[in-house]
Amino acid sequence: MATVRDATYDVLRTLGMTTIFGNPGSTEEPFLRDFPADFHYVHALHEATAVAMADGYAQVTGAPAHVNLHTSPGTGNGMGNLVTAWHNKTPLIVTAGQQTREMLLLEPRLTSRRAAELPQPYVKWGYEPVRAQDIPAALLRAYATAVQPPAGPVFLSLPMDDWDQPADSPPAPRTVATRFAPDPQRLAEFARALAGSRNPVLVFGPGVDRSGSWSTAIALAERLAAPVWSAPAPERAVFPEDHPQFRGVLPFAIRPLAEALREHDTVLVVGAPVFRYYPHVPGDHLPAGARLLHVTDDPDEAARAPVGDSLLGDPGLTLAALLDLVPPADRPPPAPRAVPAPPEVTAPLSADALFAALAAHWPADGVLVQESPSNLSALRRRLRITRPASYFTMASGGLGYGLPAAVGVALAERDTGRGRPVVAVVGDGSFHYSVQALWTAARLSLPVVVVVPVNQQYAILKAFAELKETPGVPGLDLPGLDITAIAAGYGCAAEVIESPDQLGSALTAGLRADGPTVLPVPISTDVPSIL
Numbered sequence: 001m002a003t004v005r006d007a008t009y010d011v012l013r014t015l016g017m018t019t020i021f022g023n024p025g026s027t028e029e030p031f032l033r034d035f036p037a038d039f040h041y042v043h044a045l046h047e048a049t050a051v052a053m054a055d056g057y058a059q060v061t062g063a064p065a066h067v068n069l070h071t072s073p074g075t076g077n078g079m080g081n082l083v084t085a086w087h088n089k090t091p092l093i094v095t096a097g098q099q100t101r102e103m104l105l106l107e108p109r110l111t112s113r114r115a116a117e118l119p120q121p122y123v124k125w126g127y128e129p130v131r132a133q134d135i136p137a138a139l140l141r142a143y144a145t146a147v148q149p150p151a152g153p154v155f156l157s158l159p160m161d162d163w164d165q166p167a168d169s170p171p172a173p174r175t176v177a178t179r180f181a182p183d184p185q186r187l188a189e190f191a192r193a194l195a196g197s198r199n200p201v202l203v204f205g206p207g208v209d210r211s212g213s214w215s216t217a218i219a220l221a222e223r224l225a226a227p228v229w230s231a232p233a234p235e236r237a238v239f240p241e242d243h244p245q246f247r248g249v250l251p252f253a254i255r256p257l258a259e260a261l262r263e264h265d266t267v268l269v270v271g272a273p274v275f276r277y278y279p280h281v282p283g284d285h286l287p288a289g290a291r292l293l294h295v296t297d298d299p300d301e302a303a304r305a306p307v308g309d310s311l312l313g314d315p316g317l318t319l320a321a322l323l324d325l326v327p328p329a330d331r332p333p334p335a336p337r338a339v340p341a342p343p344e345v346t347a348p349l350s351a352d353a354l355f356a357a358l359a360a361h362w363p364a365d366g367v368l369v370q371e372s373p374s375n376l377s378a379l380r381r382r383l384r385i386t387r388p389a390s391y392f393t394m395a396s397g398g399l400g401y402g403l404p405a406a407v408g409v410a411l412a413e414r415d416t417g418r419g420r421p422v423v424a425v426v427g428d429g430s431f432h433y434s435v436q437a438l439w440t441a442a443r444l445s446l447p448v449v450v451v452v453p454v455n456q457q458y459a460i461l462k463a464f465a466e467l468k469e470t471p472g473v474p475g476l477d478l479p480g481l482d483i484t485a486i487a488a489g490y491g492c493a494a495e496v497i498e499s500p501d502q503l504g505s506a507l508t509a510g511l512r513a514d515g516p517t518v519l520p521v522p523i524s525t526d527v528p529s530i531l
Contacts, residue, residue, distance in 0.1 A: 001166050001167075002166070002167045002170075003163060003164050003165065003166060003167055004132045004133060004135050004136070004162050004163055004164070004165045004166075004167045005030070005031060005163035005164065006167060007135075007136045007167035007168075007170055008031075008135055008136050008139060008163075009036055009039075010136075010170060011136045011139050011140060011170070011171070012039075012066065012139070013038070014173055015064075015139075015140075015143055016063060017063075017064065017065070017066045017093070017143075018038060018039045018040060019039070019040045019042060019057070019065065019066070019415070020039060020040070020041050020042065020066045020067075020068050021042045021044060021050040021051075021053050021054040021057070021065065021066065021067045021068070021408075022041065022042070022043070022044065022047075022050050022067060022068035022069065023043070023044050023045065023046060023047050023049075023050055023069075023070065023074065024043075024068075024070070025069075025070030025071065025074055025097060025110075026070075026097075026110065026160075027070060027071045027096075027097025027098060027099060027110055027160045028068055028069075028070060028096075028097040028160075029160075030160045030161070030163045030164070031068070031095075031097070031158065031160075031163055032068070042411065042440065042444070043440060043443070044404070044436070044437070044440055045436035045437075045439055045440070046077060046434070046436050047069050047070065047074040047075070047077035047078035048077055048078050048079075048080055048081045048400055048404075048433075048434060049081075049404040049434050049436055049437045049440070050067050050068075050069070050078065050404075051067050051069075051078040051081035051082055051085060051092070051094070051404075052081040052084070052400070052401045052402075052403075052404035052405045052408065052434065052437075053404045053405065053407050053408035053411070053437065053440065054066070054067040054085075054092055054408060055081065055084065055085045055088060055090045055092065055401070055405055055408060056369065056392060056404070056405035056406065056407065056408030056409040056412065057408035057409070057411055057412045057415075058090050058091055058092060058408075058412075059088070059090055059389075059392060059409070059412075060367075060389065060408075060409050060412035060413060060416065061412045061415070061416060063091070063147075064091035064092060064093050064143060064146045064147060065091075065092055065093070065408075066092075066093050066095065067092055067093070067094045067095070068095050068096070069094060069095070069096040069097075070096065070097060071096055071097045071098060071099070071110045071111075071112045071115075071157075072096075072110070072111075072112035072113070072115065072118055073110070074096060075094075075096050075112070075115075075118050075119055075155075076118070078094070079119065079122070080398050080400055080401075081398070081400060081401055081404075082094065082119055082122050082123070082153055083122045083396050083398060084394045084395065084396040084398055084401045085122075085152065085153045086122040086123070086152050086153060086396075087235070087394070087395035087396040088235050088394065088395045088396075089150050089151045089152055089206075089207075089210065089298075089395075090151065090152065090153065091146035091147050091151040091152065091153070092146065092152075092153035092154070093139070093142050093143060093146055093153075093154055093156070094119070094123070094153055094154065094155045094156070095155075095156045095157075095158055096112065096115070096155070096156070096157055096158070097110075097157075097158060097159075097160050098111070098112050098115055098128065098157045098158055098159040098160065099111040099112070099159065099160065100159060100160055100161040101132075101159045101161055101162070102161065104159070112157055115128050115157035116128050116155065116157055118155075118157075119153075119155045122153070123152070123153050123154050123155040124145050124146065124152045124153065124154050125141075125142065125145045125154045125155070126154070126155040126156075126157075127141075127142075127155070127156055127157070128156070128157035128158070128159075129156070129158070129162070132159070132161075132162035132163075132165035133165065133166075133167060133168040135156075135158060135162060136167065136168075136170065136171050137171040138156055139156065140171050140173075140174065142154040142156055144174075144176045147176065147178050148176055148177075148178060149178065149179070149180065149297035149298065149314065150297055150298040150300075150301075151178075151210075179211070179297075179314040179316070179317055180297070180312075180313060180314055180317075181313055181314065181317045181318075181321070182295070182311050182312065182313030182314075182317065182318045182321060183311065183312070183313070186311045187311065187313070187318065187321055187322070187325070188325065190268070190293050190295075190309075190311060190322065191322055191325035191326050193266055193291065193293060194224060194266060194268060194293070194322070194326050195325075195326050195327055197265055197266035198265050199263060199264050199265055199266075200224055200226045200264065200265070200266040200267070200268060201226055201227050201228075201229065201261055201264040201266070201267055201268070202217075202220070202221055202224070202226050202227070202228045202229070202268050202270070203228075203229045203230070203231050203250065203267060203268065203269040203270070203272065204217055204228060204229075204230060204231065204238040204239050204270050204271060204272070205230070205231035205234060205238060205269065205270065205271040205272020205273070205315075206231075206234050206235050206236035206238060206271060206272065206395070207270065207271020207272065207296065207297060207315040208238045208239070208270055208271040208315050208316070208319070209236035209237060209238055209271075209388055209389060210236065210271070210315075211271070211314055211315045211316035211317075212316060212388065212389075213271075213315055213316035213319050213320075214238075214239065214240065214388045216316060216319040216320050216323060217238070217239055217270070217319055218239070218240065218243065219323055220319055220322055220323050220326070221239070221243075221245050222245070222333070223323065223326060223327075223328050223329065224326065224329050225245075225328075225329040225331050225332060225333040225334070226245065226329070226334070227245055227246075227247045227334045228243070228245050228246050228247060229246075229247045229248065229249070229250045229260070229261075230246075230248065230249040230250065231249075231250060231269065231271075231272030231273070231275065231276065232249065232250045232251060232252035232257065232275055232276045232277065232278075233249075233252045233276045233278065233395070233397075234249065234272070234393075234395075235392065235393050235394060235395035236389075236391055236392065237385035237388075237390060237391035238271070238272075240385075240386045240387075241384035241385050241386060242384050242386050244333065244334075244335075244336035245333055245334055245336075246337070247337055248337065248380070249380055250275070251531050252275070252276055252277050252278045252279075252531075253277055253278065253279050253280070253281035253531055254275075254277060254280070254281055254282055254283045254284075254285060255281045255282060255283025255284070256281060256531055257275055257277075257285075258283055258284050258285060258286055258287055259283075259287075261286065261287055261290065262287045263287070264287065264290055265289060265290055265291065266290065266291050266292075266293065267286065267290055267291070267292045267293070267308075268292075268293045268295070269292060269293070269294045269295065269308070270295040270296075270315050270318065270319060271295065271296065271297075271315035272296070272301075273296070273298075273301045273304070273305070274292065274294050274301070274305035274306065274307065274308055274310075276395075278397065278530075279464065279467055279468070279530060279531070281531070285306050285307045286307055286308075291308070291309075292305075292307050292308030292309070293308060293309055293311070294308045294309065294310040294311065295310075295311050295313060295315060295318045295319075296310060296311075296312065296313075296315075297312065297313065297314050297315065299312060340352075340381055340382070342356065343356050343382075345499075345500060346524070347498070348498070348522040348523050348524055349498075349499075349500070349521065349522070349523050349524070350378075350523065350524045350526070351375040351378035351379070351453060351523050351524070351528070352378045352381065352382060353500065354375075354378075354451075354453060354500075354503070354521055354523055355375070355378050355379045355381070355382035355383050355425075356382045356500070357500030357503045357504065358382070358383055358423075358425075358451065358503065358507070359382050359383040359384070360500070360504065361503065361504040361507050361508065362383060362423075363421045363423075363511065365387065365390075365420045365421065366390065366420065366421050366422070366423055367389075367390050367391075367392070367409055367413065367420050367421065367422045367423070368383065368385065368390060368391050368392070368423055368424075368425065369391075369392045369393065369402050369405050369406035369409055369422065369423070369424045369425075370391070370392075370393050370402060370424070370425045370426070371393060371394065371399065371401060371402025371403070371424075371425070371426045371427065371430040372402075372425050372426060372427035372430065372453055373399075373427065373430075373460035374427065374455070374458075374459030374460040374462075374463060374527070374528060375425075375427065375453050375459075375523075375528075377528060378528070379425060390420075392405060392406075392409060399429065399430045399433045400430065400433030400434040401434070402424055402425075402426045402430055402434075403424060403426050403430070403431060403433075403434045403435065403437045403438070403450065404434045404437035404440075406422055406423075406424035406426075406437075406448050406450065407437050407440055407441045407444075407446060407448060409422050409448075410422040410441070410446040410447070410448040411444060411446060414446070421447070421449075421511045422446075422447075422448045422449070423448070423449045423450075423451060423507070423511075424448060424449070424450045424451065425451045425453070426450055426451075426452055427452070427453055427455075427459075428452055428453065428454045428455065428456065428478060428481060428483065428520070429457070429458045429478055431450075431452050431483065432478075432481065435486060435490070436490070438450075438486075438487060438490035438491070438492050438516060438518070439490045439491060441492070441515070441516040442490055442491030442492055442515050442516055443491070445514050445515050446515065446516060447510065447511055447512065447513045447514065447515065447516070447517075448516050448517075449507055449510035449511055449516070449517045449519065450487075450492075450516065450517070450518045450519065451497075451503075451507075451519050451521060452483055452518060452519065452520045452521065453521055453523045454483065454520050454521060454522045454523060455522075455523050455524070455525050456477060456478045456479055456481070456525065457476055457477050457478055457525060457527075458475075458476045458477075458478065459525075459527050459528070460530065461473065461476050462476055462527045463527050463528060463529060463530035464530055466527070466529075466530075467529075467530050467531070483518065483520040484496060484518070484520060487518035491515070492515065492516045492517060492518050493510070493513060493515065493516070493517045493518070494517070494518040494519070494520070495517070495519055496519075496520050496521075496522070497519050497520065497521040498521075498522065503519065503521065506519050507519070
């Protein structure tokens, strides 16, 4: 007779989820025993690392990834990156072990109290099955919940003595739609507003990239002859950044953002919240007299927008429908933005000089995963993303995502056969939040290159302290960290970079290697403005 464990693995096979990310614990061993030969267990040394790896993997494959955590302590360890997966709108199925049902009343060691509530509110659905036999069907419901818009993580708590129980008849496979079209009447209203606009501007968000809609976004921008901004603090690149109509990334504060949009009478926001802010710089959300039109597949984003009229719909389907309805604009396209002057090469390098060198040696089909908050403006200024699905970071603002996410992205590039080169830019502060991800990369022989700007400080926090006039904050300096030695200890090649030419040769070699390479780069300790 088939057991619940047999039936569960069959459901996972049916769903194509034969890769499992995790760090094994006692409450998970009954599920993981005699691990099937057709499955791949990606071993992380910490649960937060496992979650971020799965996030990167899911974003590149375009399908949910499975993360297996260790009851309540492991779920707690993974929460920071689970918050990021929620904000990234990444479909994940997170399972965690639970103590034996027969002892749960006694709350023995490793019992997860109110397990389904533990990861709330950062999962779309949390559940602990009432019967062992419900696990396979619960897994199917979890999958359907995770992929429907807005996509996101779901959570199942699974008691360790359920796996050997006899299974019911297998649940019938089923599918759910993952895209929905906009309301035609409201869509026509938006199209009329754009057609009648004197000076429209487009603000595209990560939903454009997630829906595979770059080509449609380009076509609409060119039809409207309108400038294009990226929404603030995007976790994905949203438009070819070498396109003459692209203006850059909007600032993530209220007054500076409105100032960037001045002189525009219509603002179309697609696939992003309105807006993602960080420091509080009060002011009007929009320039005087401007109307905002908002397209999102997330009802919560529509509900919380402080200004504008919202339309629910898949970003790609809505862009295509608008393209059919909006006539070509009778005006010239905006002039291209100015190209920044080449930076001065100093010792140590400035962030601008480092990223200008990285851009000069960037592989044509490269994928960037970044987590260097204080250097982000310089990075985006110098390295322009020109292809879809080529830029990933954390939407949450929480550190510890970038390095393991890059490992998941690199594994997905290999598993899908696309094989695009993956480069992570991770600040020396962020690097140490999840440094153990290097071990997994080395064990999997992934040729990911990790560029580490080393300024020995949390410069982003110093910039925030300057903005908010909070001097004397402790713990903002990071002396005495030997990144080269740490990388070697996890099985990685490492080389300290001190010049642009050295970076170019090391990057080329690292992308051809049979394992990860870490490139620490000492940079200036100047603190850039947070805005």
